[in-house]
Structures are given as structure tokens and as C-alpha cells.
Amino acid sequence: RKCNMGDGTGDIELDQAVSQWLQYDQNPKTASLVQDMMKEGAVDALKKCFSSRMEFGTAGLRAAMGPGVSCMNDLTIIQTTQGFCHYLEESFENLKERGVVIGYDARAHPPSGGSSKPLAVSLQPFTVSHLGLCAGIMVTASHNPKQDNGYKVYWENGAQIVSPHDKGISKAIEINLEPWPESWNAEEALKSPLLKDPYQDIHTQYFKAIQKHCHHRGVNKSSEVKIVHTSVHGVGHAFVQAAFKAFDLPAPFAVEEQKDPDPEFPTVKYPNPEEGEGVLTLSFALAGREGATVVLANDPDADRLAVAEKQESGQWQVFSGNELGALLGWWMFRCWKQQNPEADAVKNLYMLSSTVSSKILRAIAVKEGFHFEETLTGFKWMGNRAKELLDQGKSVLFAFEEAIGYMCSPFVLDKDGVSAAAIAGEMISFLATKNISLSQQLTTIFTEYGYHISKNSYFICHDQTVIRTLFDRLRNYGGQKDSYPSDCGGFSISSVRDLTTGYDSNQPDKKAVLPTSSSSQMITFSFSNGGVATMRTSGTEPKIKYYTELCAAPGNSDVKHLKKELDDLVKAIVENFFEPQKNKLQPKPE
Structure with missing residues (x-):
């Protein structure tokens, strides 16, 4: 059945996409939803479901559950898995011998027959590394709303996939859209002699x-x-x-x-x-x-x-993610130093954080002598960098991102809230024997290494045009092409780094050191007063996020003044950088 959608090219493409969907989809629920939309002539709803296929973003897919190529459903996951399987077969000669691990959390999804139990996500990368597998798939949408689900992919190194694998998998999906004959036969798959459940041993x-x-x-x-x-x-x-x-x-x-x-x-x-x-x-x-x-x-x-x-x-x-990062980083280093008292051991030690996270680990590293590196936002970058360092014989003690993600063990090259909870529990218990609270210890850390005051938030925006307009304005400030602001409400800007275009005013050749991505927005402004502010789009949610931090030198304990200065800076950023599009943005819910 065809829907009366006009004679435009876009309408013909939509009609073809819907027809192909109904030809491939064997799930009666999603198929009937599409048929109902066609009968009702619900063109806008159909366009929302079929306008663009989900793309691999933060190491996989994440979207609302529903019909169509834009959503998470049986057919899009079959197509994704076929493409991924094809890519793995091209990448590994011994794929069948080594294998792939599949896990899921407790999100809403169809019953999974005789498969394993719901998992904490950290057990997936652990399993890949522990068993020497080719890859891992985790069905999860993390902290997203209940209507969402996701498909997270790990490579053989135990870290989330990065380029070129994401692009390679996407291409393989496009040429494997037609479901293989056995793809819908879940019962037969569960009988396969290749299927094993390592849950108990891995646990x-x-x-x-x-x-x-x-x-x-x-x-x-x-x-x-x-x-x-x-x-x-x-x-x-x-x-x-x-x-x-x-x-x-x-x-x-x-x-x-x-x-x-x-x-x-x-x-x-x-x-x-x-x-x-x-x-x-x-x-x-x-x-x-x-x-x-x-x-x-x-x-x-x-x-x-x-x-x-x-x-x-x-x-x-x-505690904010940055504050807890400071506490866990301090604790991990303290415990490590007790185990490794020799003076030169610290030269082989590394800690990592994402570029939008607090620079507190850098301050600790400068004083204590270990190495600190920052990566792009997300644990796919920190996990892969940690693996590179480990392969070089280095020790990676800790990594964190401000979005309350912590990697406290090289056995899991991803954020892990389970091990972090136990390590935090031990830190809390130890401090209690000294009659020291977490907030008191945080003050001690800031007193010794310098106060790092941060303030982060976001605006919700579903309109990509609005987002592009906002960031394009910052790149052509005051109407001047390729010109960034030099001042923000009286706060002098000392440098600008744009990881969308690859520009960095701090580098001799003006080229950014960290990897760039033209498909996402990210600009960092450094201010003369020691403030740093980053504006970026989220890879998993319709948000424009901003991250700000004021870093003070050790000995500056005027916290009240530092907080007011940061508040004033944030106010200036919102008024000068967001205000022109403010009526099209929804502020963070209270």
C-alpha cells in the first residue's frame, strides 16, 4: 500500500523506505504501527521514523524504541548486527574460534529465551579482555529515559569502538539491510552449539x-x-x-x-x-x-x-562528578604510593580525564610527579588511550569524566560504577577512622593542590538548525568570518580551541592536537583569570552542554570569592553566547 505523499523526490524516497520496511519487518507490532501511520496519512510521523538511519555515535547506537530506521527495534538491530558481523568477518580470520560476547541490562526489551542474566555494563569489556574475544555488544541506554534503548560495541582491546571501526561498521550495515533468512529465528539461534554462557565464571x-x-x-x-x-x-x-x-x-x-x-x-x-x-x-x-x-x-x-x-x-x-573525581583520584594515588614507595616508580604512572572535566588531576600530577593526559569527551577515548599506555608497559591508575564516570581498574577499560562504589566505600571507612568526612577531605585536597571550582549545565534543543546557528555565530563573531570572540561580558578570552574545525589558537600552527570531528560541535574558551569554558553538543541526548571551571593556585583559599567569580563568568557566557538563541532553547529542568 502506498501513502499519498505527493510527487516530491523526498516523498518518493520516503515511500520507498516504508515499502522496504514492510517487506523486511517480521515483527507484527512495529509493522502494524507503520501500516496504521500509512492508513492515516501521518506523513510527519512517518518522516520522523524513516527520515534518517541511526548512526554509530558514542560507540554504538542509542535512540527511542519504535518502528522505522530512526528507532531501536528488531529490524534495525538485525540490520546492525548483520553489518557488524560482516565487518568482524573481514577483520578477524579466527572470529568463530574467539567469539563475541552479548549482554544486556534491565531495559524493556522482548524476552531473551535461555540467555544470560542482566549485567552491570562493566562486565562486558571485562569479558572481552578476560576471554580474549574479538568484540562485545551491550544492549543498554544507560541513564536515558525509559522509552530509549541502545547498542554499545567494544573492540578486541576491551575498549569502546572508535574510528575507523564505527565508520566501517556503518558501511557494512548499509550493504546488509536485507535480513538474512535465519535472522528472525531466535529459537534456532538458542540451540546453536556455538552459544555459551560464561556468566558464572566472569562474575x-x-x-x-x-x-x-x-x-x-x-x-x-x-x-x-x-x-x-x-x-x-x-x-x-x-x-x-x-x-x-x-x-x-x-x-x-x-x-x-x-x-x-x-x-x-x-x-x-x-x-x-x-x-x-x-x-x-x-x-x-x-x-x-x-x-x-x-x-x-x-x-x-x-x-x-x-x-x-x-x-x-x-x-x-x-558531590559533583568533578569533586568525586578529585576524591577518588587522591585516594587511588594515596593507596598506590603506599604499595610503591620507591621514588622513581611514579614516572611510569598515568591518570586520565576528559577535556571537559576538572583539571584537578593535572594539579595533583604536577606536584606528585606522575603523568596526566586529557582526551576527548567520553570513555571510548579514555579506554583506548589507557590500553595504548598499558601496552607500552605504563601503569594507568585512574580515569574519570565529570558526568560521574570513573575507571578505577585497568581490568575494565570503561567507566565502572560497581568497582568505584566499593573503592569509595573503603575510602569513606578509612577517613571515618580519622574522623574526617568526605567534604573535609575534599577541602584538604583543594588546599594542597589548588581550588578547582566547576559549574556545569545544559540547554535542551531538538532543532539542529538552531544548534548550528549558535555555534556558527561563535566562529564568525561580530559578523566577521572565521573570527572568535576575544571577550565575554568583560572576561578576557586568552585562547580558543575548536574541535569541530580543528582550530587551536594556542598551537604554533593553530591546529588542535586532540582529534576533531566535524559531525559534533565543541568549542573551548580559556580566560585570562584562570577560567575554562567548553560548549558542546551531546552524542546521546538533544542537549547543548556547557562546562566551566575556575582553577586557583595552591594557597588561594578565598572560596567565596572564587565561587562568585565563576558565577559571574557563567552568567556572562549564557548572556553573550546563548542569549541570541535563548528563546529556542529549553533550560535544564529544575
Whole structure:
């Protein structure tokens, strides 16, 4: 059946896309949704579903579940997997012998027959590395809303895929769109002798691996610190309980209403602990009943970790991703130094963070003598760089990004909220023996290495034209072509780095050192007062994010003044860089 969509070329292409879909799709639910849209002449809805195929972004796919090439559904995943399989066959002669691991979290999806249990995402890269596999696939949309799902891919090195693999897989998908005859036969696939379930062995080996980062077992056993943990309706509960047990820590109190996996996320508006207090309301209530002073929270696939601490005033302090990065970085280095007292060992040690994250690790590295590197945003970059360093015989102790992602172990080359929770639990217990709170220790870190005050937020924008207009204005400021602003509301700009175009005013040849991508927007402004601000588009959500930080020299303890100066800088950025498009942007929900 054809839909009356006019005679334009775009309409013909849409009609062809819909016809091909109905020819290929054997899922009666999504097929009937498309047929209903055609009967109703719902051209806009059809265009939304069929206008553009999902592209590999942050190491895979992430989109709303629904019909059409723009959405996550049986057919697009079959097409994606066929393309990926084709690419793997071209890349590895021994693919069948080595294999691929597939896992999933507790998102809504069809029953998976006799396959394994829902996973914390960190077990996927661990499995790839531990078993020497060619690749791994994780079905997860992390902290996205309930209507979304995703398809995350790891390469043989145990890290998320980067170029050229993403482009190679995309091309292979395009030439493998027609489902292979056996693609829809899930029952037959589950009978294959090639299918194995390594879950139990991997579960055991993972916790053995992270135990190597437990340094204060005696303190842990006697700890009297009461900790609450929430998995925010995800998979984290069982894994964090097991991690605390592996570290000989007392089991954290679990938020009963959020303990078990539930893809509807009924108690939260957004299943993302990065959003702060709104997600942690039930955790604070449980902490009050149990007399707990610390809350740990994972996102639904347990690759992120948030931490909050009750202050003497009775108020809860939710640590930012940068603050927790400072605490964990300090703790990881302290424990490492105790194990490696020889003076020259530090020369082989590395820590990493993404370029939009706090520069606190750089400040610690300068004073302590280890190496610090920054990468592009996302753990696909940090994981791959960590692997390169490990292959060179270097030690990679810690990596983090401000979006509450932490890599505390080289056994998992991705962010891991499970091992981070156990390591945070040990740090909290150790500090308690010295009668030191997390917030007090954070102040000590800033006093020694310099205050690093950050303020991050975002605007929601679904219109790509608005986004392009906003960033193009910054590249042609004041109407002058290829000219960036030199001032922002009275704050002098000392340098500009544009990782969309590859421009960096700090480099002798004006070319950026970090990799560039013309398909995403990212500009960093450095200010004469020590401030740094980055504006970028998200790879997984309709957001324009901004990240700001004011870095002070050690000894400058005028926190009140530093915070006011950063507030003024953020206000100037919003007014001068966002204001012309402000009425077309939706601010971050309160």
C-alpha cells in the first residue's frame, strides 16, 4: 500500500523506505504501527521514523524504541548486527574460534529465551579482555529515559569502538539491510552449539580482579560507617552488594523501592543520579531512618556512580562528578604510593580525564610527579588511550569524566560504577577512622593542590538548525568570518580551541592536537583569570552542554570569592553566547 505523499523526490524516497520496511519487518507490532501511520496519512510521523538511519555515535547506537530506521527495534538491530558481523568477518580470520560476547541490562526489551542474566555494563569489556574475544555488544541506554534503548560495541582491546571501526561498521550495515533468512529465528539461534554462557565464571573473576584494589581489609571489616545504596531501578543492587562483600565492607542499606530492576523507573522522572537530589529523595529518607551518613547511587546499567554526604547542618551535599573525581583520584594515588614507595616508580604512572572535566588531576600530577593526559569527551577515548599506555608497559591508575564516570581498574577499560562504589566505600571507612568526612577531605585536597571550582549545565534543543546557528555565530563573531570572540561580558578570552574545525589558537600552527570531528560541535574558551569554558553538543541526548571551571593556585583559599567569580563568568557566557538563541532553547529542568 502506498501513502499519498505527493510527487516530491523526498516523498518518493520516503515511500520507498516504508515499502522496504514492510517487506523486511517480521515483527507484527512495529509493522502494524507503520501500516496504521500509512492508513492515516501521518506523513510527519512517518518522516520522523524513516527520515534518517541511526548512526554509530558514542560507540554504538542509542535512540527511542519504535518502528522505522530512526528507532531501536528488531529490524534495525538485525540490520546492525548483520553489518557488524560482516565487518568482524573481514577483520578477524579466527572470529568463530574467539567469539563475541552479548549482554544486556534491565531495559524493556522482548524476552531473551535461555540467555544470560542482566549485567552491570562493566562486565562486558571485562569479558572481552578476560576471554580474549574479538568484540562485545551491550544492549543498554544507560541513564536515558525509559522509552530509549541502545547498542554499545567494544573492540578486541576491551575498549569502546572508535574510528575507523564505527565508520566501517556503518558501511557494512548499509550493504546488509536485507535480513538474512535465519535472522528472525531466535529459537534456532538458542540451540546453536556455538552459544555459551560464561556468566558464572566472569562474575567470579570480575570480583577477584577488583579485589586487587582493596588495601584496608582490616579497616573495612570493623567499619561502623552506615551507607545507603540505590540502583535507581537498574541492575546495580546485586553487583554492589557483591563488591562490598569482596572488600569485606558491611553491606550498604538498599533503597527497597528502587532495588529491583524495573524498566518503567516508576519513582524517578529521569533515572540519572547525575541530576542530583530529585533522584536521591528516597535514599535520603532511608538514610534518615537508619542513621546513615553517606549515599551511593548507580544509574540503571551501573556504569556511573554518584555520592552524597550528610553535613553537620543536617543538609545533604551531593558531590559533583568533578569533586568525586578529585576524591577518588587522591585516594587511588594515596593507596598506590603506599604499595610503591620507591621514588622513581611514579614516572611510569598515568591518570586520565576528559577535556571537559576538572583539571584537578593535572594539579595533583604536577606536584606528585606522575603523568596526566586529557582526551576527548567520553570513555571510548579514555579506554583506548589507557590500553595504548598499558601496552607500552605504563601503569594507568585512574580515569574519570565529570558526568560521574570513573575507571578505577585497568581490568575494565570503561567507566565502572560497581568497582568505584566499593573503592569509595573503603575510602569513606578509612577517613571515618580519622574522623574526617568526605567534604573535609575534599577541602584538604583543594588546599594542597589548588581550588578547582566547576559549574556545569545544559540547554535542551531538538532543532539542529538552531544548534548550528549558535555555534556558527561563535566562529564568525561580530559578523566577521572565521573570527572568535576575544571577550565575554568583560572576561578576557586568552585562547580558543575548536574541535569541530580543528582550530587551536594556542598551537604554533593553530591546529588542535586532540582529534576533531566535524559531525559534533565543541568549542573551548580559556580566560585570562584562570577560567575554562567548553560548549558542546551531546552524542546521546538533544542537549547543548556547557562546562566551566575556575582553577586557583595552591594557597588561594578565598572560596567565596572564587565561587562568585565563576558565577559571574557563567552568567556572562549564557548572556553573550546563548542569549541570541535563548528563546529556542529549553533550560535544564529544575
